[in-house]
Amino acid sequence: MSSLTKNLDAIRQNNKIGHFRYTIGVTLFGMQLINYFDRVNLSTAxxxxxxxxxxxxxxxxxxxxxxxxxxxxxxxxxxLILDKIGVKWVSRVSSALWAIPTFLTAFVSGLGPLILLRVLLGVVEAPNTPAGSKAAGYWFPLRERGLATALYDSGTKFANVIGVPVCAFLVLHYGWQSAFFFTAIMSVIFSLWYWIIYRNPRESSHLSKAELEYIEQGGAQEDAQPEPGVNLWFVLRQRKMWGLMLGNFAYNYATFMFLTWLPSFFVKTLNLDIQQSGFMTAIPWLFGFIAEIIVGGWFVDHLIKRGLDASKVRKTTIVIGLSMGIALVGAAYSPSVWIAVIWFTIALTGVCVSAAGFWAIPSIIAPTGLVGVVSSTMNVSGMIAAIITPIITGAAVDATGSFATAFILIGVVLVLGVFGILVLMGPIEQMHPERNDSNATISR
Known part of the structure; x- marks a missing residue:
């Protein structure tokens, strides 16, 4: 047991430190939940x-x-703005704007305005996932980072568990526009809650002195400026960063197929109606949601607390999760709905477990003051996947009349993601200028 672990245990034994940090964790969960309501409403409708x-x-x-x-x-x-201004104000402003393009989507009359409003939604929601990673780094010690990250990121999965069936019910009974009205109302409610509850740890009146000490001594990231010369360019020169980005690209390629095309797969391939497809879509996401919290979060933290190498634990979890994702290929050849659901559940459970590992990494490897930059840079690779996955999948379905080719391609991409994590990334540890050697950086 490390001296840090002993010190943290001593703080817990000598003080009632409280658990307000988990109120923040649930708030971050809500932020991701609402953000992904804004994605499942479109896929369901x-x-x-x-x-x-x-x-x-x-x-x-x-x-x-x-x-x-x-x-x-x-x-x-x-x-860059998050690292300069901080989580509190960036997320306050962003969350206040979410509902506007979502609400207006219900009134569009053509393809052009629909695309425009989705583009605007992408602008106002852009800071939220990097903000969640940065906030988790502020509010949770390293020994709890896995569970904290799994908690907030699992909101993206739970949105499919409840959002897809709810939106499917609304679409079936009240028209597709009702799904967007519902999401806009939820966005307004969350924004009010966030303005009331979220502060940085040293600003929060709800946080006890003992809990603040426990968080800070446990390796939480500081709200500080980076060292001179340690900037975006420094981050982009690290081989570790490119390995992480390749792995995250693969994770998002698979995730956005599930997110954008799974309801349509059940309708087009297995002839279900919208409400039935919503129910079947929710099943794999439910298992993925549970697995991310229990395996990707609690179990990873448990192994690390028992003294196992934290880097190896996190990398192993990610690699196993991405490898399980290849099971989705079996769904394309399934003779029945339930066999397809089983294949999807295996695949999505693995992919969701890997997600907790990916989003725990930025607050660990980022140089001081650059968690926002590292998180957002990693997320760029994921968003490239998010852009091309729906288009490539749709084009493959139009060209072949089935999802088989698209699913096989996803399997290939997941193998590349495993390569990025195992070969390119190296140990999961903070990037420092003094570690700028030939094994850690990309040549100028």
């Missing part, structure tokens, strides 16, 4: 909207990816 606007699968793929065009472009600027 997709079949109805394709009929309403006379869209092909390729055109719907373009609409599905439009959000991500600006979301990706704004990632690094958002990270």
């Amino acid at each position: 997709g079949p109805s909207m394709m009929s309403y606007f006379h869209m092909s699968s390729t055109e719907f793929g373009i609409v599905s990816s439009a959000f991500t065009w600006t979301y990706m472009i704004m990632q690094i600027p958002s990270g």
Whole structure:
């Protein structure tokens, strides 16, 4: 047991440190939940909207990816702003704007305005995932970082567990527009909660002195400025960063297929109606949500607390998770709905477990003051995948009449992701200028 672990245990034994940090964790969960309501509403309403606007699968793929065009472009600027201004005010302003493009989507009358509103939504939601990673780094010691990260990131999965069935019910009974009204109302409610509850640890009146000490002595990231010369260019020269980005690209390629095309797969391939497809879509996401918290979060932290090498534990979890994702290929050849659901559940459970590992890494490897930059840079690779996955999948379905080719391609991408984590990334440890050797950096 390390001296740090002993010190933290002593603080816990000598003080009632409280658990307000987990209130913040639940708030970050809510932020991701609402953000992904804004994505599942489109995928769930997709079949109805394709009929309403006379869209092909390729055109719907373009609409599905439009959000991500600006979301990706704004990632690094958002990270720089987060590191300069801080989580509190960036997320306050961002959350206050989410509902506007979502609400207006219910009134669009053509493909052009629909794409425009998805593009605007990508701008206002861009800071939120990097902000969640940065906030987790502020609020949780390293020994709890796995569970904290799994908690907030699992909101992206739980949005599919409850958002898809709810939106499917609304679309079936009240029309596709109702799904966007519902999401806009949820966005307003969350924004009010966030303005009331979120502060940085040293600003929070709800945080006890003992809990603050426990957080800070446990290796939480400081709200500080980076060293001179340690900047975005320094981060981009690290081989570790490129390995992480390749792995995250693979994770998001698989995730955004599930997110944008799974309901349509059940409708197009297995002839379910929208409400049935919503229910079947929720099952793999439910297992993924549970697995991310228990395996990707609690179990990873448990192994690290028992003295296992933290870097090896996190990398092993990610690699196993990405490898399980290849199981989705089996779904394309399934003779029945339930066999397809089993394949999807295996694949998505693994992919979700890897997600907790990916989003724990930026706050660990980032140089002081650059968590936002590292998080957003990693997320750029994911958003490139998010842009091309819906389009490539839609084009493959139009060209072949099935999802088999698209699913096989996802399997190949997941293998490349495993290569990035095992070969390129190296140990999961903080990047320092003094470690700028030939094994750690990319040559100028």
